[in-house]
Amino acid sequence: MKNSTAQDVQVAPELAPLNLPEKPDGPGAAMMISAGIGIFVLGLTCILAEASASTSTFLEWWAFDLGVGALAGKTVLASLAYFGSLALFWALWKNKDVDVKKVFYIALVLGILGVIAMMPPVFKLFAAE
């Protein structure tokens, strides 16, 4: 449900003298979902690197021979996913009132799945023979 400035002032009368303008919740939702997407992509790349030698080689390419290995590709792709999804959803939801609670819970599930996938006993289950 959308929170208006009038509702905010009702809850916290201290805000009244600040004369705050209305702000849509879309950008806030974008900030939440992007964190979940970034963590999920990082976890997913851990599994993919383990499951496929060609994916691992692709992820290592991002290290530019600096000795970082596949971690380079995993973290660069996760960072691109984080900032890319932030920019994309911010642009899409710029003037919209998105259900931030729903988006937050989706982000939370993505984040938890990402962390589970990052655990060595989990991603090693997918190791190629």
Place this chain on the structure above:
Amino acid sequence: MDLTREVWAVIHGLLLGTLFLLAFGGALAGLWSFRPGLVTTKGITERVTRLKVGLGAMAVAAWATVITGTWLVYPWYREKLAGEEYELCAGLAVPSEQCSARDFLKSNVSGDTEYWHNFGMEFKEHIGWAAPFLATSAFLLVLYYGPRVIARPWLRTAIIVLLVGAFAAAAVAGAYGAFITKIAPIS
């Protein structure tokens, strides 16, 4: 001993990592007590400015920590120097110029140390990267909503969840980093 490596390891773990973990306490206290009736109008403005600066500094520290860790310290940790069977690690009590920290841990020449690489380092190198994502989003939310956070308990809780998540990720990575450095220092 390569002092450059020692210095970067200290900058990564002791300066940047510790700065992030210490700032967490201030940010959490600031958000927790940001409730109607507890802060005046003037206090709201001051608190929001302090939260923006604090969370912004935490986000920058988190990014700096993972970037220095991944791109500077980690390549030294994972050098493959000791051979397929880690033969150059034989008899060592700590890593050397012929036996990197990773080789040393995997060789088990100084006790059962393999776990510290196979679980500790492999988890640490990934989980640490959750911290900048979560800290940046928490910072952007305070930057965007500003004083409105005081009137929206659910939003404040969501920001605290992101902040605590960032702290937990950094704390796990930091704790494993400290234990691994104690057993197998980068040198």
